Amino acid sequence: MSRGPFFWLSIVSAVAVMSFLVLPMASMMTAPGLNDIKQALSDKLVTDSVLLSLYTATVTALICLVSGTPLAYLLARKEFPGKRIVLSIVDIPIVIPHPVVGIAILGVTGRNHWFGRILLEAGIRVMGSKTGIIAVMVFVAMPFFVNAAREGFASVSPRLENVSMSLGASRFSTFRRITLPLAGRSILAGLIMSAARALSEFGAVVVVAYHPMIAPVLMYERYEAYGLKYSQPVAFILVVVSLLVFIALRFVTAGKTAKTEERP
Amino acid sequence: MIRLKGLTKSFSAFKLGPVDLDIPEGSFFMLMGPTGSGKTLILETIAGLTQIDEGCVEISRRNMNSIKPGRRGVGIVYQDSALFPHLTVKENISYGLKWGRKGGLGTAEIVEMLDLEQLLNRLPGKLSGGEKQRTALARALATNPSVMLLDEPMSSLDQQFRGYLRRELKTIHSRTKTTFVMATHDFTDAVSLGTAGAVVNNGQIEQQGSIDEIFFKPSNRFMAAFTGMKNLIPVEYEEKKAVTADGLCIDMPEGCRTGKGCIAVPQDSISVSTGSPVEDRTNQFSGQVTEIVREGYGYAIEIICRTTVFTSIVPPDAFRKLNVKQGDTVSISWKVSSTHFF
Structure with a gap:
């Protein structure tokens, strides 16, 4: 790219966008002092909420993995009537306001809905429970997993599966030995994105389960009750713990996804 | 099997x-x-x-x-x-x-x-x-x-x-x-x-x-075109002969069909000459060179006889000996057995 006006306009625009993204985060991460963080870490409410956030986000990601993978494969490989509608339905949680998600979940899981009555008879309580938190998290996180996994599966040539089957492998064996390892990076990316999305969810969770308190709800409560200064250490801890978990996940799975080097 | x-x-x-x-x-x-x-x-x-x-x-x-x-x-x-x-x-x-x-x-x-x-x-x-x-x-x-x-x-x-x-x-x-x-x-x-x-x-x-x-x-x-035969000409078959729309009368091999159809003559089966007619060939027509194009190792010479266009592929040596250019009058000929019909 020559260094003309377009180049400089691009640079200025890039700096502006990066500043907008980095400044608030940098400010938040540097605002709490060491004592504030120590104090927050010794607060059982804070540690419980962070652990609950991590637990619910992990369960959410695993539910997305197990239930979303077959759907993602189907959408990547098969053409069928109504496929566009199915794709649109998968994306619905991305476009609707999150408090609406919470209200919708409460609507179908309450006493006034047949589905809610079945759950209650089975002893499953959604409102004000971990189950409720995970339910709304799965709702908002599923599109991120399904879309990433679908793209991963679509990037694996069906010819590889054909060759594998012609060599004697069953469809399941082909999926396990060829498709899954090659789509592994996308599936992992989907898993991380769905966990991250679950971890950051507030609007839908606060409607369904104010208690038990996940970290974003606790941050909101501290902000409302005591102001910005008291919510920042919780945010700091949540961000640091999340980053550590994701880095560890990347590190652990780095050697387990398929390596496919290209000739220079 | x-x-x-x-x-x-x-x-x-x-x-x-x-x-x-x-x-x-x-x-x-x-x-x-x-x-x-x-x-x-x-x-x-x-x-x-x-x-x-x-x-x-x-x-x-x-x-x-x-x-x-x-x-x-x-x-x-x-x-x-x-x-x-x-x-x-x-x-x-x-x-x-x-x-x-x-x-x-x-x-x-x-x-x-x-x-x-x-x-x-x-x-x-x-x-x-x-x-x-x-x-x-x-x-x-x-x-x-x-x-x-x-x-x-x-x-x-x-x-x-x-x-x-x-x-x-x-x-x-x-x-x-x-x-x-x-x-x-x-x-x-x-x-x-x-x-x-x-x-x-x-x-x-x-x-x-x-x-x-x-x-x-x-x-x-389709097969004639697919296998590279360029001279595909619509004709009407009349007793061992095929007549083009402009009246060229082409001798046909045994087993020729009747009615309307199409003939194909491989490009490398058509000889081009500027001198006297080739004796053993009955399919000989006079025409004018309309285009010469280098094609692979040879030359593709396009000749129009009345209104029918034929293309012949000539090797470089033969092309130099032939010494023809656009607008020259030449005669073309091919063996009866080289004509395909559909």
């Missing part, structure tokens, strides 16, 4: 068949046709990788319709090699052995034959196009298939590697005695490797038979 009987397969924008095809056992069968004509689809139906709508696929007189791909004894090599990118060359080659193999060449023998010893620990991403295709061949051969399906295996290779791979394929075919079915649109592949073949167009078999029959006895106008 591979036999396809009344095979059909429909998609929203394409219909294959009904296809009836007999592929002799042990042959090197060339499946030719334009891009998108259905060659790959035919190979995939033989391999059982595409569900057919109607008809049946028989291999060695056994109906394969309900047999799974891995149990048909069919190996497939695609144009893009389709090597498993996360497995080394060695792992690719031995992939099918997990599910058993019967007799045939050993893996070590195949690796040696295809000169892959030095590449066994490499990932496919680190291989050249030729090395990838050799690995794909080795992987398919390792399970000792009774049928090898090759889907344009040389189309992505450089010219020099094509010649090399052709020789390799010939050697493998003669050593394994396996039936090879190769989809191609390259005539050099077809002529140098094929013992028999068929031409597919728009999902239908246009002609099948020996390679010589396909190239030298095209059965219809």
Whole structure:
């Protein structure tokens, strides 16, 4: 790219966008002092909420993995009537306001809905429970997993599966030995994105389960009750713990996804 | 023998068949046709990788319709090699052995034959196009298939590697005695490797038979055009003669049909001369040179006789001796036996 006006306009625009993204985060991460963080870490409410956030986000990601993978494969490989509608339905949680998600979940899981009555008879309580938190998290996180996994599966040539089957492998064996390892990076990316999305969810969770308190709800409560200064250490801890978990996940799975080097 | 009987397969924008095809056992069968004509689809139906709508696929007189791909004894090599990118060359080659193999060449023998010893620990991403295709061949051969399906295996290779791979394929075919079915649109592949073949167009078999029959006895106008015959002229047949719209009267070989039709004269069968007529040729016409174009090693001379345009291919030496230019009057001639009719 020559260094003309377009180049400089691009640079200025890039700096502006990066500043907008980095400044608030940098400010938040540097605002709490060491004592504030120590104090927050010794607060059982804070540690419980962070652990609950991590637990619910992990369960959410695993539910997305197990239930979303077959759907993602189907959408990547098969053409069928109504496929566009199915794709649109998968994306619905991305476009609707999150408090609406919470209200919708409460609507179908309450006493006034047949589905809610079945759950209650089975002893499953959604409102004000971990189950409720995970339910709304799965709702908002599923599109991120399904879309990433679908793209991963679509990037694996069906010819590889054909060759594998012609060599004697069953469809399941082909999926396990060829498709899954090659789509592994996308599936992992989907898993991380769905966990991250679950971890950051507030609007839908606060409607369904104010208690038990996940970290974003606790941050909101501290902000409302005591102001910005008291919510920042919780945010700091949540961000640091999340980053550590994701880095560890990347590190652990780095050697387990398929390596496919290209000739220079 | 591979036999396809009344095979059909429909998609929203394409219909294959009904296809009836007999592929002799042990042959090197060339499946030719334009891009998108259905060659790959035919190979995939033989391999059982595409569900057919109607008809049946028989291999060695056994109906394969309900047999799974891995149990048909069919190996497939695609144009893009389709090597498993996360497995080394060695792992690719031995992939099918997990599910058993019967007799045939050993893996070590195949690796040696295809000169892959030095590449066994490499990932496919680190291989050249030729090395990838050799690995794909080795992987398919390792399970000792009774049928090898090759889907344009040389189309992505450089010219020099094509010649090399052709020789390799010939050697493998003669050593394994396996039936090879190769989809191609390259005539050099077809002529140098094929013992028999068929031409597919728009999902239908246009002609099948020996390679010589396909190239030298095209059965219809499409086949004549497909095999490179440029002089396709609409005519009306009248007792051993064909008359063009502008009244040129062309002598025809025995067995000529009647009514309206089309003749084809291979470009290299038409002689061009500036001197006296060629004595043993009855099909001689006078015309004017309208265009001269360099084509490969020769020259394509376009001559208009009345309103009918003929093209002749002349080798460089003959072209220099002929010494013609645009606008010159020349005479053209060809043997009666060189005329094809449809």
